[in-house]
Amino acid sequence: MGMKSKSFSDMQCSIARTLELVGSWWSLLIIRDAMMGARRFKHFESSLGIAKNTLTNRLNELIESGILQKVSAEDGSAYDEYRLTLKGRELGPVMIALSQWGDKWAVHPEGPRFEFFDQKTGHDLSAVWPRRENGEALQLGEVGVRPARAKPIV
């Protein structure tokens, strides 16, 4: 996109700090591909159509951020694999929320390509949505934002 000398990392907002790590143009799609099983440079490259130098940069940033890690290949190849860390895998809810919104508001003529499901049962997931402790979904208008209270240290 352009000159990104402006960084979000000094902002106290957790959304800004997250976007500092995964908000670059290709980052979330790289993470998506990793969640769908991509492990090798060529997988990401051919799936995304991203320029090689840009892919190199994004992958290194994600490693630097602790979202991806390079590990020796399972199949004995000399080429290392890129794998999500726990930190990376926990972006799952973000991905599902993005996907769910796109299914509703950025519809492709041929419909959605993929869907998330429960591997235990094969059933669909319920919507990723703000809920009360009892599991009840809130209306969006009922969600408020307030200054964070100090959390107990222990």
Next chain:
Amino acid sequence: MGMKSKSFSDMQCSIARTLELVGSWWSLLIIRDAMMGARRFKHFESSLGIAKNTLTNRLNELIESGILQKVSAEDGSAYDEYRLTLKGRELGPVMIALSQWGDKWAVHPEGPRFEFFDQKTGHDLSAVWPRRENGEALQLGEVGVRPARAKPIV
């Protein structure tokens, strides 16, 4: 960032199509500010420290996408206000998921600045997380991705 002639809009993936609309560097922070009550150009500008021309471009893109709309000011001012549409407000779960991840994985030394809560009760929300129909949270490893089945037309 740079040359973004590569567009995601032709991709069938809902995540890519969503990022095409809100994945630019500042877009999600503008939407965050709108959710926190920002309505005027100056609010976004001073909150974000974004260049004016860039802010103008991002705001117009978000209007073009139907995420923001310009409406006449409630207080009678001649300056219009930028307000989220329903389409924009429904990015709430994405925001909460981003915030929740940042609270855990991109911690600021002084802790989180804001938190979401239930305005009805004042209580915290439960985590935005993949769940079964019965409300039970899945382990991330239990979430699978599969080609989308054709949905019934009616």
Next chain:
DNA sequence: TTAATCAGTTGTATAATAAGACTTATCTTA
């Protein structure tokens, strides 16, 4: 052993952002 593939690196061109000066319309206040 030769050719093809993989994972990059290195240029060059282009497009998006940053920064700041400038403009016009609106608002405040004395």
Next chain:
DNA sequence: TAAGATAAGTCTTATTATACAACTGATTAA
């Protein structure tokens, strides 16, 4: 009501990230 301040942009220039293509050295396949 007139003058100054503020709001919401626009325009220009400089910087930087991305795209694209060619090239390189290591690994793999035939």
